Amino acid sequence: MFTGIIRELGKLQKIQKNGRLLTYSISAPKVAARAEIGASIAINGVCQTVTKLEHGSMSFDAIEETLKKTTLGKLKMGQMVHVEPALTLQQPLDGHLVYGHVDGIGSVVQLNKTPGRFDLKVRLPDDTSKYVLKGGSIAIDGVSLTVFDCDHDFCSVSLIPETLERTCFATLNLGDPINIEVDTIGKWIEKWTLGATSQLNFNEKLKHWGY
Numbered sequence: 001m002f003t004g005i006i007r008e009l010g011k012l013q014k015i016q017k018n019g020r021l022l023t024y025s026i027s028a029p030k031v032a033a034r035a036e037i038g039a040s041i042a043i044n045g046v047c048q049t050v051t052k053l054e055h056g057s058m059s060f061d062a063i064e065e066t067l068k069k070t071t072l073g074k075l076k077m078g079q080m081v082h083v084e085p086a087l088t089l090q091q092p093l094d095g096h097l098v099y100g101h102v103d104g105i106g107s108v109v110q111l112n113k114t115p116g117r118f119d120l121k122v123r124l125p126d127d128t129s130k131y132v133l134k135g136g137s138i139a140i141d142g143v144s145l146t147v148f149d150c151d152h153d154f155c156s157v158s159l160i161p162e163t164l165e166r167t168c169f170a171t172l173n174l175g176d177p178i179n180i181e182v183d184t185i186g187k188w189i190e191k192w193t194l195g196a197t198s199q200l201n202f203n204e205k206l207k208h209w210g211y
Contacts, residue, residue, distance in 0.1 A: 011081075020067075021062070042098070080168050108120065129152060
């Protein structure tokens with residue numbers, strides 16, 4: 001589990017495709033110094049397991065399912081990525097609870113840069129907009145952000161200079177793919193309300209109940 005607060009920007013040092021498995025290494029000396037084999041580390045919001053530690057770098061394996069649902073398969077040598085170690089019970093929850101289980105790949109559709117502010121509008125992955133609400137939380141490439149506007153399959157967030165300095169968002173371009181994880185609380189509410197096996201949406205469920 002994570003907070004969506006990026007602790008270090010890592011650099012992709014090595015990447016190798018072995019059949020359906022992607023093996024890659026990230027240089028992130030500060031996080032690597034406290035990590036151990038088997039530890040969970042979020043890379044651009046994707047929970048990954050450390051398989052090797054060497055000279056300030058960490059190695060990971062991404063399986064086929066992970067590559068389908070995230071942008072990890074699009075990583076390039078030298079690319080900078082967001083790195084966050086797992087949350088501890090002694091650590092303040094500065095962002096929101098992020099699981100590192102990406103819901104899908106979104107895309108950048110609009111960038112508005114003004115002095116002291118950077119507004120980002122993204123297209124959400126299919127079937128996720130119902131979990132996104134104005135004033136709620138969303139994780140974009142692993143960064144905990146507050147939604148200030150949402151409409152159909154889109155949502156907008158605003159980044160302050162401090163966030164831009166600590167993340168890779170300043171290098172984003174129109175059309176770039178991004179990892180999206182919606183707030184899990186909405187999913188739990190839906191499950192409790194509709195039932196684990198129900199295929200009905202909320203309005204259909206109310207009609208089914210006679211309302």
